[in-house]
Amino acid sequence: MNVLRKVENQTLHARVYQELRNAIIRGHFAPGEVVTIRRLATELGTSVMPVREAIHRLISERAIEMQGSRSMRIAMLTREKIEDLIRVRSIIEPEAVYLAAGRIGEDDILELEVLNRKLMRAIKHGDVDDKLLANRAFHFAVYEIAASPMLLQVIDSLWLQSGPYLQSLFASADRFHEELGTEFINDELIEAFRKGDAGLARRIREKDIRVSAEWYLNHLDE
Amino acid sequence: MNVLRKVENQTLHARVYQELRNAIIRGHFAPGEVVTIRRLATELGTSVMPVREAIHRLISERAIEMQGSRSMRIAMLTREKIEDLIRVRSIIEPEAVYLAAGRIGEDDILELEVLNRKLMRAIKHGDVDDKLLANRAFHFAVYEIAASPMLLQVIDSLWLQSGPYLQSLFASADRFHEELGTEFINDELIEAFRKGDAGLARRIREKDIRVSAEWYLNHLDE
């Protein structure tokens, strides 16, 4: 049996990219927070080079914004941008669910039930980090089943940009599930998968995205 | 009156990125062609630094593939990848058309008619470059009307990856329009816009993407 840990094989800038990306997704940076290459390099213990490449990639993915010519900040989500993101997500993700419903197998469904239980446990007892990770794990497991690398890439990019929004949403996940009665919406989704009703599954996911966003936008002023 | 040309203000790596991106979209690189940073830097007359950043961005956008740890090539489109791209494009782009139909104005329609005439002229008399540019101009004009930056970004990324496919398709554009009788499909689209029939416009665009792809895939063996 091999007891060696898998050696860290990626290039440094790839690791820095993953590190920053995860930090952004988990909301470890405040939206609008100014980042500088040299500061991040110091914190990560590297030179500026890998950080430069990672940052530029995140800028091209719109997770970081170039302000002037010499100032970069974590992307801010205006109400307008959130509405746009949600509009696009409610087009694409339900369609991915529809595709997944056409290819899903019994073992996939069992796997989804496990992930959903983890998610519900995280929402009940976990911190925001747990909730976000469990939520991502569940939905990306669904999207993986759709077996479309392109779709997965697109959705991944949209979720990266949704980071701060999801962060806020799941910070009060129990409250909004309670108010909307959507606590068991993923169970409904799984049930639709089991019945083989792809259209229903699509509608459920669309409703989930839309209703959550409406609730969030209505409570934005608070 | 200011007679000065607008000074080239962007950073060098941004310009290199645009240069390479355009070259890929226009098919100036062969799919699978090996590219090296140093060679491109020499050709472009810069050091390796700007090229590095541009290349890494194109890799993250899947226009360039990292083969081993030390070899990069222009992305190749397998039949499988094309099918996936088309599947995703037939989901997203008709939806963008649907959104555009709900916001389009008479002046937009006039503009589209101009662009469509240019496209048809390019297909009749232009070279592949002209056809590709005119086609892109027409459809992106439609997508701009949808007024969704996110959607535009997603579609842009899909078109970048479709580069070699579109290149082949438009190389025989007149032939496939003749065989399929789709020469006036954009006129139909504009007509649907004029009637305010968003659903029809969506169906037309969906059919356009699907039928073109089927024709192309059927002729792939030749």
Next chain:
DNA sequence: GCCCCTGATATGTGATCACATATCTTGTTC
């Protein structure tokens, strides 16, 4: 004549340096 080994070349990556300029600090003047 074919295969494998070894040295040479090529290549991506990371670090450091140089530079222009945006941003902040501080001191001076009214």
Next chain:
DNA sequence: GAACAAGATATGTGATCACATATCAGGGGC
């Protein structure tokens, strides 16, 4: 005491260098 200007600092960008290693060529052994 406040406003503005000049110097200092910080920062992104581009070039160059160093290095590990992948890739290739040529020669030697069987």
